[in-house]
Structure formats: C-alpha cells, structure tokens
Amino acid sequence: MQHQSLYRRFRPQRFAEVVGQPHLVRALRNAVREDRVGHAYLLSGPRGTGKTSTARILAKALNCEALTDDGEPCGACDSCTAVAAGTSMDLIELDAASNNSVNHIRDMTEKAALVSSGRRKVYLLDEVHMLSAAASNALLKTLEEPPSHVVFILATTDPNKVLPTIRSRTQQYELSLVGADEMAPHVRAIAEAAGAPVEDAVVDYVTERGAGSVRDALSALDTVLAAGGIPDDRADVNALVQALARADLAATLIAVAEATAAGVDARDLAERTARRLRDMFLVGASVEPAELPQADIVSARELSDVMGRRRNVRALEALGSALAQMPQSADRRLTLETSLVGLLADEALGAGAPEAAPPASAPARGGTDGAAPPVGGPAAARAAMAATKAPPSLDAPR
Structure with a gap:
C-alpha cells in the first residue's frame, strides 16, 4: 500500500x-x-x-x-x-x-x-x-x-x-502562523494517531522545523519517522552560527565548505542560518518567538550573549545581501562566502582601529563588537528577516 x-x-x-x-x-x-x-x-x-x-x-x-x-x-x-x-x-x-x-x-x-x-x-x-x-x-x-x-x-x-x-x-x-504552544500538542497527537508515539526531543525538532506551518511540521514529522530518528540537519547551521558568533573567519569558511560538500544548497544554508540569527536577535531583545520551542529559546539566548546585538544585525545584513544576489548568481556558494568574508573582514578592521570618540552632545555607544559599517545595510537585514518567515519545505498542495 x-x-x-x-x-x-x-x-x-x-x-x-x-x-x-x-x-x-x-x-x-x-x-x-x-x-x-x-x-x-x-x-x-x-x-x-x-x-x-x-x-x-x-x-x-x-x-x-x-x-x-x-x-x-x-x-x-x-x-x-x-x-x-x-x-x-x-x-x-x-x-x-x-x-x-x-x-x-x-x-x-x-x-x-x-x-x-x-x-x-x-x-x-x-x-x-x-x-x-x-x-x-x-x-x-x-x-x-x-x-x-x-x-x-x-x-x-x-x-x-x-x-x-x-x-x-x-x-x-x-490566518497566522501557529505558535509552539499549540503546534507541539498537535504534533504529538498526530504521531500517536499514526501509531508512532515520539519523544519530547522529536516534538521540539518538528515544531522548530515547521516554523508555524502545520503542513511543514507534519512533513518534518514524516521525515523523522522515515529516518527512524532526528536527522542531523541542524549541525551545519549550528557550526556556522557559532563561527559567526566568535567572528572566526576560518571556522566560518570551513562550516560553509563542509555543508555544501554534504550536498546542502547554499541558499538553503543561508536561509536557515538567517532564521537562527533572527531568533537570536529577538530572544536577545527579550522577545520570545511563539513558534520556537523552549529549548531553542535557551540556546538562542546563549548564542546571542556571545555574539552581541551589533554583530548579530550585521550578520543578518550580510546574509540578506547574499540571498538578494543569489537568483542572479552562477555560484551561490561563492556569493555566500563573499558576503560572510566581507562581514568578518570588516569586523577585524573595526577591532584593529580605535573607535572615534563620539561628539560631546551624543551618548557614547556601548557594546564590544567593533564599529565597522554594516554590510548590505538595513534593506539587506530586512530581506534576511523576511526570508526567515517562509522556511523552505517540500512543495505540496494546500
């Protein structure tokens, strides 16, 4: 059958x-x-x-x-x-x-x-x-x-x-995206109705992958059940985000290279990384996305503390710039790498040069992330944030 x-x-x-x-x-x-x-x-x-x-x-x-x-x-x-x-x-x-x-x-x-x-x-x-x-x-x-x-x-x-x-x-x-508080019980109920009860870790993973879309969540649950467990498809994003949080250029390029060598499309990697950075930015601003499981909120807060808000925003701008260029690019990986290298090169220059003292009438800027100009600008950041609202999934009829 x-x-x-x-x-x-x-x-x-x-x-x-x-x-x-x-x-x-x-x-x-x-x-x-x-x-x-x-x-x-x-x-x-x-x-x-x-x-x-x-x-x-x-x-x-x-x-x-x-x-x-x-x-x-x-x-x-x-x-x-x-x-x-x-x-x-x-x-x-x-x-x-x-x-x-x-x-x-x-x-x-x-x-x-x-x-x-x-x-x-x-x-x-x-x-x-x-x-x-x-x-x-x-x-x-x-x-x-x-x-x-x-x-x-x-x-x-x-x-x-x-x-x-x-x-x-x-x-x-x-119609709005479904929050994790409603999605998680629904995923658990569907798994039980399908005769395949799942653990809390699976529910959290599926809820996160669904990102508020019931159909995407059930497609992710199908994938987990077929694979016999949670696939390790977040390791690439985790490695890239951690490298960006540390401003480690070598680790960043290695993370991109390993992901693409494993068959991950550069656009998919950029979109999922932007989604994670968006979660980190919101959690760092004391806003908890309703579609995000509690465990992911905790990890996003920890990474946000390491990365800092300024670098987080600049990374979103860099990814937004890369995503905007990819439809016309012959090499998506190169486009992604170029944007990330530009981001971290500016970080290094900003860290090596003394920051100019602010005018007496202006408040001093806080933070420890350097003062390099943003990569891509606010429009690119908005593009990256927008890309995270429609996560990639299997095409299917509504």
Whole structure:
C-alpha cells in the first residue's frame, strides 16, 4: 500500500480540527449556523496554515445533509464524503497559479451560473494573487453580481497583490502562523494517531522545523519517522552560527565548505542560518518567538550573549545581501562566502582601529563588537528577516 503523507492523511475535516485559527473558525461556524454565509471570502496567510482545508470544511458544511447544532458538518452524509474524497460536484477547486488566464475565469463563471445538485456551489481559487490582470477583472465582474447559489473562496499567501476592488467585495480573514504552544500538542497527537508515539526531543525538532506551518511540521514529522530518528540537519547551521558568533573567519569558511560538500544548497544554508540569527536577535531583545520551542529559546539566548546585538544585525545584513544576489548568481556558494568574508573582514578592521570618540552632545555607544559599517545595510537585514518567515519545505498542495 502506498504511503500517504501525514499532512494529507490527517487534514482537518471539521472546524474544530483546524489548529491555531480560532477567530476564523468562530466566524465561519457562526455564519453557517445562522445562515449568514457571504458570497465571497478571502483567506490569506503563510503556507500550510489551513486556508484550503478550512475552505473545504466550509464547502462541506454548506451542503451537509445532517449539520450539527454548532455548525459542524456531520462528515458522514453523501455530500460530506464526496468533498473528503475529492469527488464532489459542488466544490470546484482552481489553482490560479496555473489557470490564470481570462479564459479560465470566464469558463469558471459560465459554469457557476448552472444550478448545483446541493444547496450551494463552492468555488475555491487558490493563490488568487497569481491571476492575470484581465482574469482579475473578469473575476471582479462576477463578484459584483454573483449567482445566489454560489460561494467564492479565494486563498492567497500575498493578499497585497490581489486587486483592492476584489478585496473590498469579500469577507477577509488572515490566518497566522501557529505558535509552539499549540503546534507541539498537535504534533504529538498526530504521531500517536499514526501509531508512532515520539519523544519530547522529536516534538521540539518538528515544531522548530515547521516554523508555524502545520503542513511543514507534519512533513518534518514524516521525515523523522522515515529516518527512524532526528536527522542531523541542524549541525551545519549550528557550526556556522557559532563561527559567526566568535567572528572566526576560518571556522566560518570551513562550516560553509563542509555543508555544501554534504550536498546542502547554499541558499538553503543561508536561509536557515538567517532564521537562527533572527531568533537570536529577538530572544536577545527579550522577545520570545511563539513558534520556537523552549529549548531553542535557551540556546538562542546563549548564542546571542556571545555574539552581541551589533554583530548579530550585521550578520543578518550580510546574509540578506547574499540571498538578494543569489537568483542572479552562477555560484551561490561563492556569493555566500563573499558576503560572510566581507562581514568578518570588516569586523577585524573595526577591532584593529580605535573607535572615534563620539561628539560631546551624543551618548557614547556601548557594546564590544567593533564599529565597522554594516554590510548590505538595513534593506539587506530586512530581506534576511523576511526570508526567515517562509522556511523552505517540500512543495505540496494546500
């Protein structure tokens, strides 16, 4: 029998099973129970947070033949089982990333006018921000005068790219990354339901790898179960971060060389290192990321104390600069190494030259990390911080 991924096997089938989105669950459940469902919804948020799963549950509830008193689909009637199996004629899913032309949208709107077998016909448009301008305008016209029996659910990871006129005609809900306090119990429950109970160390590792994305966390759990234990895929980042914290140029280059020799892509290494540096920066500023397990918070605090805030920020700037250059680079490893060498060379120059005394009217600067100019500047630091919000994972449907 072919193995089915955990995120597909344990996809939420009821509103109560959606993790970490209480505001959305409460609103949709009340709308179903009170028969106040809108004609269009826009669900936005990071990947793997439950946008399409929630849309499918809503489609179930709208046509359920035995809806519960609290607005939950029964999960057992013909309509519910058809949605769960992907064979329902009342739920039409369209990937806007690959079906983004005006003809695709016109075809959809023409079919939407046809009467459905159930009470409501639901159209789910995933990654709706990928629609072409002409397709977006065609969709807008339909949203202005929607058929009474149709509900449109638009899902996107980038709502700012959706036409404002489309956004204004939808009920908008933003899904957020799931915190470690909710993710860890969920991971443990899924492992037990899969017949493979795991230790606390595995739960912490999977929670950290998920970085707030339920799907990414379950993909990481799949990897751990297949490998028979926690893979040693954090050693490369640990070695690089520790070398940067000590401003050790030789150790930094050795860490990059060993990671790439082991088959690690330089961009992946840079993104994961930036994510660790971001955690260190936040923890050093007395902000504990909700998606970070307690053990990782402790280690991030220790490394932050060694590295210092100034060097931490400059390292983020260097990685941000490298990540920005990599799409046009023929050698990603060289790009990463060049940025890190520039960072640590400036550190050495700053440490060797006396720091100019500040003007009498300005407060003296604290810290022991030198006074070299930042590498890449604030824009590069912002790029590195942004890269950490969408950690790499296996491509998968939502």
